[in-house]
Amino acid sequence: MTQTRWLDEREKAAWRGFLEASHRVERRLEQQLKEQSGLSHPQYEVLVLLADAPRRELRMTELAHALITSKSGLTYQIGQLEKRGYVRRRSCPTDVRGIFAQLTDEGYEALRQAAPGHVAAVREALIDVLEPDELAVVAEALGRVGHRLR
Amino acid sequence: MTQTRWLDEREKAAWRGFLEASHRVERRLEQQLKEQSGLSHPQYEVLVLLADAPRRELRMTELAHALITSKSGLTYQIGQLEKRGYVRRRSCPTDVRGIFAQLTDEGYEALRQAAPGHVAAVREALIDVLEPDELAVVAEALGRVGHRLR
DNA sequence: AGTTCATCCTTCAAATTTGAACAACACCGG
DNA sequence: CCGGTGTTGTTCAAATTTGAAGGATGAACT
Numbered sequence: 051m052t053q054t055r056w057l058d059e060r061e062k063a064a065w066r067g068f069l070e071a072s073h074r075v076e077r078r079l080e081q082q083l084k085e086q087s088g089l090s091h092p093q094y095e096v097l098v099l100l101a102d103a104p105r106r107e108l109r110m111t112e113l114a115h116a117l118i119t120s121k122s123g124l125t126y127q128i129g130q131l132e133k134r135g136y137v138r139r140r141s142c143p144t145d146v147r148g149i150f151a152q153l154t155d156e157g158y159e160a161l162r163q164a165a166p167g168h169v170a171a172v173r174e175a176l177i178d179v180l181e182p183d184e185l186a187v188v189a190e191a192l193g194r195v196g197h198r199l200r
Numbered sequence: 201m202t203q204t205r206w207l208d209e210r211e212k213a214a215w216r217g218f219l220e221a222s223h224r225v226e227r228r229l230e231q232q233l234k235e236q237s238g239l240s241h242p243q244y245e246v247l248v249l250l251a252d253a254p255r256r257e258l259r260m261t262e263l264a265h266a267l268i269t270s271k272s273g274l275t276y277q278i279g280q281l282e283k284r285g286y287v288r289r290r291s292c293p294t295d296v297r298g299i300f301a302q303l304t305d306e307g308y309e310a311l312r313q314a315a316p317g318h319v320a321a322v323r324e325a326l327i328d329v330l331e332p333d334e335l336a337v338v339a340e341a342l343g344r345v346g347h348r349l350r
Numbered sequence: 351a352g353t354t355c356a357t358c359c360t361t362c363a364a365a366t367t368t369g370a371a372c373a374a375c376a377c378c379g380g
Numbered sequence: 381c382c383g384g385t386g387t388t389g390t391t392c393a394a395a396t397t398t399g400a401a402g403g404a405t406g407a408a409c410t
Contacts, residue, residue, distance in 0.1 A: 054316040061327050063339040068326060070346035072222030073268040078349055090366090110389060118223040123367055125390060130366095147375050147388040166204040176218060176345055177211050184341040189213040191334040195326055196220035199228055240396090260359060273397055275360060280396095297358040297405050 075175045082171040087164035092117060092127055094168060097136065097161040100153035107140065107152035136160055225325045232321040237314035242267060242277055244318060247286065247311040250303035257290065257302035286310055 057065060076091065083089050089097075099116055100106050108116075114124040128151050131137040136157030142148030153161075180188060207215060226241070233239050239247070249266055250256050258266075264274040278301050281287040286307030292298030303311075330338060 054319055055323065056319060057322070057327065060335060060339060063343065064330070064335045065322055065327060067339045067341075067343035067346060068222070068225070070268065071342040071349075072218070072226070074346050074349035075218075076222070077268060092366095111387080114389095118220065118227060120368060121389065122369075122391080126366070142388095145376070145388080149389065169204055169206060172207070172215055173205065175349060177207065177215060179345050179348055180214070180341050184337050185210060185214045187334050187337040188341065189210060189217045191217075191330050191338065192221040193213065193217035195329050196217060196224050198329055199221075199224035199325060242396095261357080264359095270398060271359065272361080272399075276396070292358095295358080295406070299359065 071176075078175050079168070079171055083164065083168060086167045087160070089160070089164055090127075092119065092123075093131055093136075094161075094164060096127060096131060096151070097153065097157055097164075100137070100151060101158060101161055105152070106158070107150040109142065110149050110151060113151060131157065134160075221326075228325050229318070229321055233314065233318060236317040237310070239310070239314055240277075242269065242273075243281055244311075244314060246277060246281060246301070247303065247307055247314075250287070250301065251308060251311055255302070256308070257300040259292065260299050260301060263301060281307065284310075 080091050083091055083094055087094070095117055096113060099113060100108055110124060110128070111121065113128075114121050117124065119127075128137055128139070131151075132139065134156075136154055138152050138154050140150040140152050142150055177185070230241050233241055233244050237244070245267055246263060249263060250258060260274060260278070261271065263278075264271050267274065269277075278287055278289070281301075282289065284306075286304055288302050288304050290300040290302050292300055327335070
């Protein structure tokens with residue numbers, strides 16, 4: 051291994067800022083959602099993704115990738131959502147192994163009710179804290195960061 | 201409640217970018233640390249904080265706040281680190297209730313060995329992906345985001 | 351000194367997450 | 381059509397996280 055390039059002050063500030071912001075924002079959203087909707091953040095994300103998908107359904111694997119979580123973790127969460135009647139499982143016609151998770155009307159309704167509070171929290175925690183030019187950088191730069199790690 | 205201000209495309213891109221980046225970066229670091237050092241990210245952070253602290257020790261509550269985790273969660277992690285001999289508990293002289301977590305020499309050594317790989321991963325995942333001006337914005341803007349959520 | 355209220359850390363049970371192991375199946379080249 | 385290889389979703393046990401509860405103490409005030 052070649053010599054370690056340690057982080058200088060500016061880099062350290064960026065790293066610390068990124069870490070703290072992501073933890074605190076996550077924590078805040080988790081709290082807001084649980085409080086006002088009884089949903090966890092992962093669960094909310096599932097509903098959002100399904101609501102935007104054709105026929106309001108997605109394959110388990112697609113969901114797991116989109117949520118950046120493990121397959122078993124998704125199985126668990128879908129199970130929870132199914133219990134509450136927000137999601138239903140449907141087997142895939144073209145692939146016997148495949149399972150579609152499909153948003154139910156109840157699930158859609160739950161999302162509709164949870165969304166305003168969630169968006170408000172996202173604004174308060176992140177979006178409205180950023181200046182327009184900062185917003186652009188976050189979208190562009192962090193978008194690139196996420197993309198490179200796929 | 202007044203009308204909901206939904207996110208426009210630019211805002212949504214920033215939010216999505218932020219979310220995906222934080223999840224993927226976290227995941228990558230977790231993997232890198234576990235693989236090359238047998239430490240979890242929270243555990244590594246504990247070691248870093250202690251190493252930088254006077255006498256290499258911090259109160260449990262200070263640590264919990266700094267790590268943005270629950271008190272019980274910290275109790276658990278310190279227990280794990282204690283098992284491995286990386287940390288030792290010391291009762292606080294001025295406050296019977298207080299407990300110091302103190303880094304041992306073994307813990308310091310473990311940190312020394314883990315640090316280069318960790319820093320390299322941080323660079324590869326985030327720091328070296330950002331342009332200098334982007335780095336500045338991330339430090340400044342996300343620093344503000346984290347700060348406002350305290 | 352007595353009260354009251356906040357703080358400190360741990361314990362406990364419940365919820366969640368993870369990765370490995372599996373079983374069933376798709377897909378591709380021979 | 382077969383064998384080899386990769387995929388799909390689940391199950392399982394183990395690790396981790398969380399929040400509520402509790403025991404003990406500090407701190408401020410009367």
